[in-house]
Amino acid sequence: xxxxxxxxxxxxxxxxxxxxxxSRSLQVMGYQGVQEVRIGKFIQIVLDSDDPEAAGRxxxxxxxxxxxxxxxxxxxxxxxxxx
Amino acid sequence: xxxxxxxFPGSNCDADCYHVIRNVAQQDVEYIWHQQHDVKGFDALVxxxxxxxxxxxxxxxxxxxSPVMPAVIEFARRGGPVIGICNGFQILLEAGLLPGAxxxxxxxxxxCETVNLRVNRTDTMFTNRYAKDQILQIPIAHGEGNYxxxxxxxxxxxxxxxxxFTYCDSEGRETEEANPNGSVANIAGIINEQGNVLGMMPxxxxxxxxxxxxxxxxxxxxxxxxxxxxxxxx
Numbered sequence: 430x431x432x433x434x435x436x437x438x439x440x441x442x443x444x445x446x447x448x449x450x451x452s453r454s455l456q457v458m459g460y461q462g463v464q465e466v467r468i469g470k471f472i473q474i475v476l477d478s479d480d481p482e483a484a485g486r487x488x489x490x491x492x493x494x495x496x497x498x499x500x501x502x503x504x505x506x507x508x509x510x511x512x
Numbered sequence: 513x514x515x516x517x518x519x520f521p522g523s524n525c526d527a528d529c530y531h532v533i534r535n536v537a538q539q540d541v542e543y544i545w546h547q548q549h550d551v552k553g554f555d556a557l558v559x560x561x562x563x564x565x566x567x568x569x570x571x572x573x574x575x576x577x578s579p580v581m582p583a584v585i586e587f588a589r590r591g592g593p594v595i596g597i598c599n600g601f602q603i604l605l606e607a608g609l610l611p612g613a614x615x616x617x618x619x620x621x622x623x624c625e626t627v628n629l630r631v632n633r634t635d636t637m638f639t640n641r642y643a644k645d646q647i648l649q650i651p652i653a654h655g656e657g658n659y660x661x662x663x664x665x666x667x668x669x670x671x672x673x674x675x676x677f678t679y680c681d682s683e684g685r686e687t688e689e690a691n692p693n694g695s696v697a698n699i700a701g702i703i704n705e706q707g708n709v710l711g712m713m714p715x716x717x718x719x720x721x722x723x724x725x726x727x728x729x730x731x732x733x734x735x736x737x738x739x740x741x742x743x744x745x746x
Contacts, residue, residue: 443660444694446616470569495577498570498606500613501660 431476431484434507437497438469472496481508513740514540516554518584518600520575521546525561525597528717533558536720537733546578556593556736557584559600561653561715571614571656572602581607593637593736594709598654601701601711610704610711611669612661618694622655626726627692629700629714630680633673636703637739638710641731647684648677648728650714652692652700657713659695659702666696677701677712 439445445467452466474491478484488506497504515533519526526543533541544551551557564575575581581603588594588609596604604610617623626649631642642648661669669675677700681690686698693713701712716729 444615444618444658446618446620446658446694450620495573496569498573498613500605500611500662501615 430510431478431481431508432510433474433476433484433488434509435472435474435488435492435496436469436505436507437472437492437502438504439467440501440503443501469502470496484508513555513737514542514553515556515558516542516544516551517558517560518544518580519546519560520562520564520578520603522564522566522575523560523562523599525599525715525717528715529558529560529597532717532720532730532733536730537737539733539737544580546575546580548580549583551580551583551587554587554592555740556595557587559584559594559596559603560717561598561600564599564603567599567656570606572599572604572606575599575603576606585609588704588709591706591708593740595638595732595736596709596711597715597717598652598657598713601713602656604709604711609709610702611665612659612696612702614656615658615660615694616656617654617658617692622653623657623692624651624653625692626651626719627700627714628680628682628684628690629677630684630686632675632678636676636707636710636735638703638732638735639676640738641735645684647680647682648731649719649726650716650729651718652714653718654693654713657695658693659699659713661696669699669702670697672705674702674705675699676703676710677714 448466678698719726720730
C-alpha cells in the first residue's frame with residue numbers, strides 16, 4: 430500500500446478571497462504579524478500498489494486531471510509511506 | 513428543432529430550462545441523464561445550473577467526468593450549439609470547452625440578484641435577437657462566479673470578440689461597482705473561438721416570460737432557434 434499526501438494550492442497571483450477574509454480576521458483578533466493567508470486543499474490517497482514510481486505517475490495524472498485545476502492551481506505530491 | 517437538457521445529480525435549473533424551451537419557445541426538448549453515452553438526435557444542448565455533485569472538490573470538476581461528457585464534447589467539436597448556464601458554465605470550463613476558471617465571489621457571499629448585462633455582439637448564434645450594446649436584466653445566483661483567466665487568455669478573448677456579456681451599470685458602463693463577483697474584465701458570459709459554445713453565469717431561463725418579472729433571457733433561446741433554422745434552410 431502506498432499513502433500519499435497531495436497539496437493543492439492557488440497559483441501565485443490568483444486572488445484568494447477566502448485567504449484574504451481569514452487574514453483580516455486574524456488581524457482583527459490581534460495577530461499583528463499576519464502578512465498573507467492562502468488557503469488550499471489537502472488530499473490523502475491510499476493506493477493499492479507497491480511500486481512508488483508507478484504510483485507517483487498515477488498520482489500526477491490524477492492531480493492534473495481532477496484533483497487540481499491547472500488554470501488556477503498548483504499541486505505537490507508527497508508519498509509518505511509504502512508498506 | 514430539438515433541445516437536450518443535460519441533468520447531473522444536483523442540477524436544479526433543469527426543469528426551468530425545459531419549461532422555457534417547451535412552453536415559451538415552443539420547441540421539442542428532452543432531458544438527458546448524465547449517464548447516457550450519446551446525444552444523438554439533438555440539435556442543441558443546455559447544461560443547466562445547480563450544484564452538480566454538491567460542488568465537491570471544485571464546481572463542475574466531477575460532473576466534467578460524467579459518462580455523458582465525451583458525447584457533449586464531441587457534439588461541441590462538431591459545431592453543435594451548447595449553452596452552459598451557471599453550474600453548466602463551470603462544467604464547460606472544467607471540461608476545457610471554454611477557457612478560464614471560476615473562483616469564489618470576491619465578497620465570499622452567495623449572490624442572488626438581478627444584474628445588468630451588456631450584449632457586446634449580435635452576430636452570434638446566441639445573441640442575434642438582441643441589439644448591440646443592449647442592456648439586459650438577468651438574475652445571477654452563485655457563490656463561485658468570479659471568472660478568472662490569465663492576461664494572455666483575456667487578450668485572446670478580447671481579440672476574438674469572445675466576451676458576449678459583461679456586467680455593467682444601467683448606462684452600459686463596465687464599472688467596478690457593477691461587477692457583482694470580481695470577474696476579470698466584468699465577464700459574465702463568453703463563447704469559444706468557433707462561436708458555438710456559450711457559458712454564462714446569469715440565468716436567462718429565470719427571466720424568459722413577463723410573469724417572472726422580465727423576459728430579457730428568452731432572446732438567447734430564440735437566437736439559437738433562429739440560427740439553427742436559418743442554417744438548416746440553406
